[in-house]
Amino acid sequence: NKSAQCTVTCVYHAKLVGMCRNVTAVWCKNLINHSLTITVDCPGNENHYTCKIDFKPWHFWTKKGFKPFDVEGKRVDIFWDLRSAKFSGSPEPYMDYYVAMVFDEEVVVLLGDYKKKAYKRTKSRPSLIDAVLVYKKENVFGKKCFSTRAKFDQRKKDHDIVVENSLLGPREPEMWISIDGIVLIHITNLQWKFRGNETVLVNKMPIQVYWDVHDWLFSTPSGHGLFIFKPGAPESLEDKYAAKEKFSLFLYAWKIE
Known part of the structure; x- marks a missing residue:
């Protein structure tokens, strides 16, 4: 695209x-x-x-x-x-x-x-x-590795975010999500876990991570994966209506052959 x-x-x-x-x-x-x-x-x-x-x-x-x-x-x-x-x-x-x-x-x-x-x-x-940054969307392109930068706290430094995958070869497909060089999420058997979410800690701050890589596995060779990063712990229904709007990063990872 x-x-x-x-x-x-x-x-x-x-x-x-x-x-x-x-x-x-x-x-x-x-x-x-x-x-x-x-x-x-x-x-x-x-x-x-x-x-x-x-x-x-x-x-x-x-x-x-x-x-x-x-x-x-x-x-x-x-x-x-x-x-x-x-x-x-x-x-x-x-x-x-x-x-x-x-x-x-x-x-x-x-x-x-x-x-x-x-x-x-x-x-x-x-x-x-x-001014407050509330939303960032980035399109990145790669074969196996996709990277971006984002601030989860506007008062602090950027974090390096890297998504890597291994989809070809004799082993089951895998995916790694790293922040500042530390692997925080490792998904094996990706063909069964192509959608999901986890909460990780970055400098003691909870970050919610969502992924959907269905198109990497089952769509066209140039399909994209979607990754969402949101600072803060998952909210209860009451918190959702009371809380101020928070930052979200949407990363579209487009595979190229």
């Missing part, structure tokens, strides 16, 4: 133009282009406001810039600097960059770790209400 290739989608809750909204950032990369599309929703109706930034690989100057766009008649500015950005196979950088969304002299959404540089360049103050 070429349309799914090399994309990372992140959804943030942020206060912008007088109300809390979903702000969606979609990183996309192919052989000839690298882009970031930022979409702001409008609660109560289906309007969306979009700003697309193209980082052309052969144009160094496009990796730093500024672009205004309109949200409900109000001006919102996007500043970015990816000149030193580091990547690890994903269209989303993992360090040495910033993308800042500014409204009314406040940085309402800030992506990346170059925070001081972002505040200095935009000449804006931090928002009184921090």
Whole structure:
């Protein structure tokens, strides 16, 4: 599925133009282009406001810039600097960059770790209400190994997540899920356990892990597996209605031959 290739989608809750909204950032990369599309929703109706930034690989100057766009008649500015950005196979950088969304002299959404540089360049103050990352979806491609990075606690560092499989050969199919180099889930007889869930501990924090790899085993050779990672212990029904929205990572692992 070429349309799914090399994309990372992140959804943030942020206060912008007088109300809390979903702000969606979609990183996309192919052989000839690298882009970031930022979409702001409008609660109560289906309007969306979009700003697309193209980082052309052969144009160094496009990796730093500024672009205004309109949200409900109000001006919102996007500043970015990816000149030193580091990547690890994903269209989303993992360090040495910033993308800042500014409204009314406040940085309402800030992506990346170059925070001081972002505040200095935009000449804006931090928002009184921090934007919260609530959802991340990534499409990764591989034969046996699929990797991504995610923060389970927004105040702490990224974790390295790796899914490996052994589907061919004389042995029964197996799967391993590792976080920060430690195998936390090992599934044998995968043909019988292609869907499931477990709760694991990462730095004493419970993480719920769900998987569905039916298409790896029984569908087309290029089928995908779905993995969901959610911080926190499984909730009771009462907790589900009382709890605030928590972060979830959806990892689509596409097999290529």
